[in-house]
Amino acid sequence: EERVVQVRRVTKVVKGGKQLHFRAIVVVGDKQGQVGVGVGKAKEVIAAVQKSAVNARRNLITIPMTKYLTFPHRSEGDYGAAKVMLRPAAPGTGVIAGGAVRIVLEMAGVENALGKQLGSKNALNNARATVVAVQKMKQFREVAQERGIPMEELWK
Secondary structure, three states, rough: EEEEEEEEEEEEEEEEEEEEEEEEEEEEOOOEEEEEEEEEEEOHHHHHHHHHHHHHOOOEEOOOOOOOOOOOOOEEEEEEEEEEEEEOOOOOOOEEHHHHHHEEEHHHHHOOOEEEEOOOOHHHHHHHHHHHHHEEEEEEOHHHHHOOOOHHHHHH
16 A cells, blocks of 8 residues: 655756656555655656655565554654654554654554654654664564573563
């Protein structure tokens, strides 16, 4: 599935005047833990959206999730001036986040999570910061394997 986050008119100043283009930001996800953020520019909106969808499919990442469809632990990610904080939430909470962060989490299939945009309100940078925050997360199983201890030892 794909969802358009933003479509913006961008201009380039050339000798003859201003050249108009459209920039589209699209989030692609399968609601099973896979999500990607893409950007595309074109002279028409439809072409820009198609380009950004292709770009998003190239940049797919997998989100670590628990059986309650939330995150294993809290995480922060930044991209440019945008900083995003993600926290796990109890079952039945829903996705409490705004703007681009919410769209990225919903397309990934996360059902219970808390998200906060800190710093910038730029949609593209916030979407990318969310991806960075998610990539920092690890499942408890992976951490236990890395340390070479059984999973029960993690909570002591």
